[in-house]
Structure formats: structure tokens, C-alpha cells
Amino acid sequence: QVQLQQSGPRLVKPSQTLSLTCAISGDSVSSSSATWNWIRQSPSRGLEWLGRTYFRSKWYTDYVVSVQSRITITPDTSKNQFSLQLKSVTPEDTAVYYCVRDTEEGGPDYWGQGSLVTVSS
């Protein structure tokens, strides 16, 4: 059974960097059949995909256009986890952030517990 455990600060000041980590058990971040993703959910934006990292002979990352200048998703094979960094945050980045596993079946099949991150001074 795959489990995703999220951790990180829940309150971030405007202009600072939001950082979250997702620890994986039951699968490998280096899996050749999975992608490791961050999704956020807010009342104003709904469910919004942010980006992903995956290994297919080498590491790849993809980001959505709306955040691509501010986002970094990084795998950590030594700890079997991946992380999200979102720079220069504003109150509009306040949301519940989820890490998820996606596979070629289509659609995330495992979700983290969610982290409500509030951007406020």
C-alpha cells in the first residue's frame, strides 16, 4: 500500500518561499511507471495541478505556466521523497497543497493528507 506523508510549515509570510516535503512509502520516487506531483486546492481556483517530477532513464520535471517562474519540484532518492518550493508567495497562494502519485492508468491514485498553507504576515 502506497502512503504519502506531507510535512512543512503551515504559515508563510508574503514574498517568502513555501516549502513542503512528501515522504513516500510503498513505492519509489525513482519508479519508472509513476510520476510524483503537487496539486493545490482553494475556493477561488479549485483543484489546480502545479507540477511533477519523474524518472525515465533520467529525471524530468514539468510545471504549469501559471507558476513556472516560481516553482521547483525536487526528488530526493536517498530519503525516497520529493519536495515543493514556491517562491515569492502572495495571499493568493493560500491553499491546501497535496502531493499525489499518478501513473499511466490516468488520474492520481494516491494522495497525501493535504497541508493547509496560509500566506499572511
Place this chain on the structure above:
Amino acid sequence: DVVMTQSPLSLPVTLGQPASISCRSSQSLVYDDGSTHLSWFQQRPGQSPRRLIYQVSRRDSGVPDRFSGSGSGTDFTLRISRVEADDVGVYYCMQGTYWPPTFGGGTRVEIK
């Protein structure tokens, strides 16, 4: 990005009665290999979303057979044959054919 439009926004249902949610995409979701990456998710209050259906009609393990998915191209439907109290929550469709994957706005199912 592909726009996913769900209807209705809210769906009051009597226990034991059927329910149906519609999802339309702004372009065909048929992938190059002929597969269609359309999934359905249930989100109960205070919980993370849970996948129910993938590739239009394939039910995830542990999902009651009261739930079924159908459709093709740009029009898709999630059906609950007999609504139970446990089915209360918000349902989302999602396309994974194109990057980035995108979700519908959600349909709230409630008991009358």
C-alpha cells in the same frame, strides 16, 4: 489548457435514488494510442480526494459497483445507481490526456 465543465453544481438526491453527473471537455480526450484519460474523484468533507473511476469506466479497487462511468470524446457521465448516505461529498472529473491535467469545478452531492 483543456477546460472541464461539470453539471450540475449541486445535486440533492433522495436516499436509494439514482444520481448522474455530467462532465464535458473543451476538446476530445482521446489519446494517440486510442485510450481516454478521464477520471472521477470523490472528496468527502475534510478528506483528500479519492479516485473512483479511471479511463472513463474502470472502477478502482474497493469502489462499490453502484458507481459507474461512461462517455467518449468530450462528454462523460458518472452515475450512482442508488445513493447512500456515505456518498455525500463533492465529485470531480479530471482529464489526464493533455498537460497539464485539469479538473472540473465539482458537483456537490447532498441528501434531500
